[in-house]
Amino acid sequence: MIATNVRRLGLYLMLAFAVVSGSIVWWQVVEANSLAARTDNPEVLAARRSLLRGTIFDASGQVLASSEVVDGLSRRTYTDAAFTHVLGYSSLRFGTTGLERAFEDILVGQTDPNPIRDLISDILDRQPQPRDLTLTIDRRLQDFAAAQLGGDAGAVVAIDPQTGAILAMVSAPTFDATPISGDPDGAQGAMDALRNDPAEPLLARARQGLYVPGSIMKVFTAAAALDAGVITPDTTFEGQPREERDGFVVNGFAIREHDLGGIEPALWPLSPALQVSSNIFFAHVGLEIGSEGFLDYARRFGFCSPLRIGPPDRGLSVGMSYVTGAVDGDCGPFGDDVELASAAFGQGRTAVTPVQMAMVAAAIAGDGVAPNPYVVKDVRAHADGALSDEVLDTFGSGGGTRVIGSAAAAATRDAMVDAVNGELGRLYAGQGDITLYGIGDAQSAGKTGTAQLGGEQAPHSWFIGFAPAQDGATPRIAIAVLVERGGSGSAGAAPIGGRVMAEWLRLSSGS
Amino acid sequence: MRIAWRGAEFRLLLPILLLVPFGFAVTNIALSGAFGAGDLTLALGYVGIFVVAHLVLVASGHRGDQLMMPAVGAMGGLGIIMLNRLPQDLAGTSAVGLELGMAATQLLWFGVGMIAMVAIAIGLRDDGILRHYKYSWAAIGIGLLAATLVFGYEVNGARLWIDLGPVSIQPGELLKIVLVIFIAGYLAETRTLLTSASVRIGFIRIPPLPYFLPMLALFGVVMLIVVRLNDLGTALLFFGIFLTMLFVATGRRSYVLIGLVLFVAGFYVAYGLFGHVQTRVDVWLDPFADPLGAGFQPVRALYALGRGGVFGEGLGQGLITLGGNLTIPFVHTDFIFTAIAEELGLLGAFALLGFAMVLVFRGLRIAALARDDFGALLAVGLTASLGLQTLIIIGGNTKLIPLTGITLPFVSYGGSSVVASFIMVGLLLAISHRSGTADAVSDA
Numbered sequence: 045m046i047a048t049n050v051r052r053l054g055l056y057l058m059l060a061f062a063v064v065s066g067s068i069v070w071w072q073v074v075e076a077n078s079l080a081a082r083t084d085n086p087e088v089l090a091a092r093r094s095l096l097r098g099t100i101f102d103a104s105g106q107v108l109a110s111s112e113v114v115d116g117l118s119r120r121t122y123t124d125a126a127f128t129h130v131l132g133y134s135s136l137r138f139g140t141t142g143l144e145r146a147f148e149d150i151l152v153g154q155t156d157p158n159p160i161r162d163l164i165s166d167i168l169d170r171q172p173q174p175r176d177l178t179l180t181i182d183r184r185l186q187d188f189a190a191a192q193l194g195g196d197a198g199a200v201v202a203i204d205p206q207t208g209a210i211l212a213m214v215s216a217p218t219f220d221a222t223p224i225s226g227d228p229d230g231a232q233g234a235m236d237a238l239r240n241d242p243a244e245p246l247l248a249r250a251r252q253g254l255y256v257p258g259s260i261m262k263v264f265t266a267a268a269a270l271d272a273g274v275i276t277p278d279t280t281f282e283g284q285p286r287e288e289r290d291g292f293v294v295n296g297f298a299i300r301e302h303d304l305g306g307i308e309p310a311l312w313p314l315s316p317a318l319q320v321s322s323n324i325f326f327a328h329v330g331l332e333i334g335s336e337g338f339l340d341y342a343r344r345f346g347f348c349s350p351l352r353i354g355p356p357d358r359g360l361s362v363g364m365s366y367v368t369g370a371v372d373g374d375c376g377p378f379g380d381d382v383e384l385a386s387a388a389f390g391q392g393r394t395a396v397t398p399v400q401m402a403m404v405a406a407a408i409a410g411d412g413v414a415p416n417p418y419v420v421k422d423v424r425a426h427a428d429g430a431l432s433d434e435v436l437d438t439f440g441s442g443g444g445t446r447v448i449g450s451a452a453a454a455a456t457r458d459a460m461v462d463a464v465n466g467e468l469g470r471l472y473a474g475q476g477d478i479t480l481y482g483i484g485d486a487q488s489a490g491k492t493g494t495a496q497l498g499g500e501q502a503p504h505s506w507f508i509g510f511a512p513a514q515d516g517a518t519p520r521i522a523i524a525v526l527v528e529r530g531g532s533g534s535a536g537a538a539p540i541g542g543r544v545m546a547e548w549l550r551l552s553s554g555s
Numbered sequence: 556m557r558i559a560w561r562g563a564e565f566r567l568l569l570p571i572l573l574l575v576p577f578g579f580a581v582t583n584i585a586l587s588g589a590f591g592a593g594d595l596t597l598a599l600g601y602v603g604i605f606v607v608a609h610l611v612l613v614a615s616g617h618r619g620d621q622l623m624m625p626a627v628g629a630m631g632g633l634g635i636i637m638l639n640r641l642p643q644d645l646a647g648t649s650a651v652g653l654e655l656g657m658a659a660t661q662l663l664w665f666g667v668g669m670i671a672m673v674a675i676a677i678g679l680r681d682d683g684i685l686r687h688y689k690y691s692w693a694a695i696g697i698g699l700l701a702a703t704l705v706f707g708y709e710v711n712g713a714r715l716w717i718d719l720g721p722v723s724i725q726p727g728e729l730l731k732i733v734l735v736i737f738i739a740g741y742l743a744e745t746r747t748l749l750t751s752a753s754v755r756i757g758f759i760r761i762p763p764l765p766y767f768l769p770m771l772a773l774f775g776v777v778m779l780i781v782v783r784l785n786d787l788g789t790a791l792l793f794f795g796i797f798l799t800m801l802f803v804a805t806g807r808r809s810y811v812l813i814g815l816v817l818f819v820a821g822f823y824v825a826y827g828l829f830g831h832v833q834t835r836v837d838v839w840l841d842p843f844a845d846p847l848g849a850g851f852q853p854v855r856a857l858y859a860l861g862r863g864g865v866f867g868e869g870l871g872q873g874l875i876t877l878g879g880n881l882t883i884p885f886v887h888t889d890f891i892f893t894a895i896a897e898e899l900g901l902l903g904a905f906a907l908l909g910f911a912m913v914l915v916f917r918g919l920r921i922a923a924l925a926r927d928d929f930g931a932l933l934a935v936g937l938t939a940s941l942g943l944q945t946l947i948i949i950g951g952n953t954k955l956i957p958l959t960g961i962t963l964p965f966v967s968y969g970g971s972s973v974v975a976s977f978i979m980v981g982l983l984l985a986i987s988h989r990s991g992t993a994d995a996v997s998d999a
Binding site: 047060073084 | 862
């Protein structure tokens with residue numbers, strides 16, 4: 045009897061040993077690569093200290109970041125401060141951020157992008173080979189956009205609407221990351237200065253800054269309403285002309301129009317309403333969509349959840365944009381119709397990132413399909429500071445998500461073209477017209493925004509747009525520009541938007 | 556004195572004992588970079604201990620199991636190779652005029668343990684002393700616990716150690732053996748009653764309380780004291796050994812089920828009452844939530860496992876240091892399995908596991924072939940102790956279960972653990988010898 049029980053016990057123990065064996069295999073084989081990619085992994089930390097790190101190039105092969113090993117410690121040098129918030133920094137003392145962090149194990153060479161080759165390297169115990177990255181951003185455009193912002197705080201985000209490649213992503217103010225990534229002796233002082241700077245240079249405004257959008261939100265509202273079928277390009281609202289003067293009462297609260305600068309209110313359909321940026325018109329539109337519909341479209345466009353730029357597992361994180369207050373990491377429901385109406389023209393509790401608004405522009409430009417944004421073009425073999433021909437991995441599948449139908453996108457596009465080029469539009473967004481900047485044969489589309497902050501503060505200046513936008517043209521650049529407290533949209537952001545779009549059209553066709 | 560040639564044991568010991576000096580040589584080459592064998596004294600000492608023990612068993616005509624000592628040799632061999640590879644100043648002895656590094660100290664205890672093992676294997680002719688004085692053994696056990704409670708000092712929050720001048724011992728290790736002897740004796744006498752006189756409720760059988768209570772009471776007292784000492788790993792181990800022996804004695808799965816239910820209930824109570832239990836469980840569930848604080852040990856262990864991969868980083872070539880310190884904490888005790896898995900890879904880990912399985916299944920075989928119930932139950936208890944200990948600590952290293960502070964037998968650094976494990980193997984050999992001579996069948 046005991047012998048039988050012993051045999052049974054043997055089976056149970058065999059099972060226990062099998063389960064334990066499985067757990068060992070889990071960590072040593074199955075999860076090994078994801079463990080190796082974690083940045084607090086001591087192997088990664090030790091490697092960052094002493095291994096050579098791959099070079100990062102811009103789209104045309106210019107060096108943006110390079111490393112050398114001095115006295116056994118790896119030092120990073122950055123050549124262009126305009127790229128700081130995209131690349132991040134790689135500092136022995138302060139860790140890594142941005143792309144330096146997301147691609148750490150590939151830059152240092154601990155992971156091979158190709159899983160088969162990675163396994164072979166593991167078996168043959170090869171030494172880590174640093175790998176280089178190429179960005180989608182052309183240095184000339186990035187530098188140009190940064191120069192346009194000048195000394196102002198703000199952001200410029202430009203995307204190719206067809207492919208999702210990031211063409212420019214500037215956050216200002218910026219800083220040179222070399223002092224904190226190079227010689228460890230001077231690093232602490234440099235970092236302290238950055239942290240104590242009241243201008244907050246460490247904040248990556250393009251991705252993480254949250255701002256009231258103001259009138260640029262009307263593009264979203266128009267697109268959503270057209271797609272939902274609650275308005276057409278010819279829809280008008282009966283009481284609107286009177287309400288422009290007297291205010292539009294919603295739930296006992298009077299929504300007032302901004303200063304029309306002498307323009308006489310009239311019964312406006314979509315295009316003129318967008319050209320003069322009528323709050324009253326869009327308040328009506330928002331109420332027509334309804335709170336459920338508004339939130340639904342917001343989520344489709346990417347609001348209410350964090351975004352990622354780049355490959356899903358190695359992306360740059362983008363903060364979540366809101367249309368209402370946040371509840372449990374999502375947009376909460378609208379409190380009342382006043383809040384809904386206000387959100388429809390970009391006030392209320394809306395708060396957006398420049399990247400999100402560039403994505404809205406890209407979706408309209410892309411015929412209703414929002415592209416998947418990415419900023420790293422490929423991974424190459426390391427060639428000591430020169431651009432190698434050996435490409436190991438490429439990114440950018442070119443896929444996208446359809447957020448609205450083609451018809452709605454086309455109608456919104458027409459209204460946006462009018463907003464820049466139309467008789468009324470010229471007064472507000474005319475500075476976004478690319479013909480002013482030397483592009484004779486194409487039109488741009490756009491919308492300005494002047495985001496009121498309340499009190500005595502100057503409003504945020506916004507512009508979103510894309511070009512070329514005339515009938516039959518395929519847009520090649522979609523852009524969002526923010527100038528923090530830059531005054532009206534037309535004064536601050538619109539000219540920057542127009543110039544950057546023109547510059548890209550010039551760079552991408554000529555050279 | 557009749558000589559018994561233990562052929563199988565010899566043939567298995569040979570390659571295993573050649574591997575140990577080889578492992579030492581590889582380590583020396585990797586660490587020093589020079590192509591020389593380095594200091595092999597300790598390796599040869601290790602080999603010598605096993606050779607002498609084997610010869611003594613042969614000379615005394617021992618007919619017990621021949622696979623156990625090779626398995627011990629293999630596990631211990633991996634252990635001492637790794638302990639030699641690690642920085643020798645992690646632990647050691649400096650007493651009685653001796654200055655010994657970590658590996659040397661471990662070898663010393665291997666020597667002591669082996670003497671004990673051989674002495675018991677040969678000398679235990681009559682197990683009456685174990686069987687008939689079970690309550691005395693129980694008393695000794697309680698005495699050991701009480702002594703630890705009163706005289707013991709804390710290490711890492713657990714009071715396990717008693718300082719005896721030149722050495723410190725862990726009475727808990729000896730307690731295991733004493734408890735197994737007691738429970739084996741008790742179960743051997745009462746097992747028929749426990750099995751047949753059970754009360755049935757639905758499909759669950761409850762053991763008859765009058766016969767069950769004394770053992771349960773003793774067990775309860777032991778558990779309380781162990782929990783009071785904060786040695787939760789040992790508490791888990793004792794519980795496991797007890798349930799295993801109960802199952803083998805009665806064959807009733809219901810009893811094990813009830814035991815598990817009581818265990819889970821007790822666990823919830825402990826979770827609610829003790830902050831450190833809560834921390835252990837939270838860290839087990841998600842160590843990455845606090846990778847630099849509470850989750851530090853498990854996170855570092857997992858990283859090491861990942862680095863090892865299938866083939867390992869190579870003896871002497873893994874185990875990176877950050878700022879001069881090894882990244883794996885307690886690498887010579889709690890996490891020595893992780894160190895072996897990192898440098899020798901999945902293959903090395905499986906080898907270690909394989910040797911442990913040999914030990915366990917030979918022990919079960921000894922139990923199945925034992926002459927009487929007491930011998931069988933004693934063998935089961937000792938085997939369960941060695942096997943469950945191995946599973947619990949390896950499972951803790953791989954985040955399968957929460958981490959506990961118990962040792963990996965024959966591999967972890969620690970004199971008390973080594974000696975106690977050798978005593979257990981010695982007892983198993985003695986039981987095996989008695990069945991062997993009774994049947995007059997040579998063991999192969």
